[in-house]
Amino acid sequence: MSNRKFSEDHEWIDVDGDIGTVGITNFAQEQLGDVVFVEVPEEDQDLEKGEEAAVVESVKAASEVIAIVSGTVTEGNEELADNPSLVNSAAESDAWFYKVKLSDPSELDDLMDEAGYKAFIAEQG
Template sequence: MSRYFTEDHEWIDVDGEIGTVGISEYAQSQLGDIVFVDVPEEGKELTKGDEAAVVESVKAASDVYAPASGTVIEGNGALADDSSLVNSDAEGEGWFFRITLSDPSELDELMDERSYEAFVAKL
């Protein structure tokens, strides 16, 4: 499995044609306590860069963008019951949605973990 990051602090884990998307530890630390997450519905078609989800914290609301194009196959239903999963495990159990990738070559434009760490260090 490969993990990629966007400059907007989304991550995508890719396993074959399936991508699991969430926000980075850095993003959740900037947002603070997460109080609500709205994930996309199954079957929704997303183009890279589309607004895909919304995350709200006590500080602010923020859009989550699709890091790659594809069709949503699952939203993380656990977040409806416990949005704090994003705070406790942003890059694990706090994932937002899964998509079937329609153009895996789009991943070439994203950062790997080392590049993302260097990017965050400059912020």
């Protein structure tokens, strides 16, 4: 888990070689409340860092999941379509949104480690 990185948009990425697994953080799902719908990107979809990659809707709001890195989607987590509440119960494990083949691994340098992210959310109050 030491290779997990976090964004200011409350997303996480685990990188294994040139493949990153992306999801939203527990903090994000707590802000959203009960998740009722998730739309994940299609396989082979090209993502640019900062663009919309997925959509998550809760009883309170709809929210875009922003691409944390650029690359090509290798897999979307189809289980979330059938079981969106998994995001609430397992945001930082089974409820990953998509896997992406990194096109520019240096983009990871802009992300926070776990300690940095915990400090960041503490500042959000």
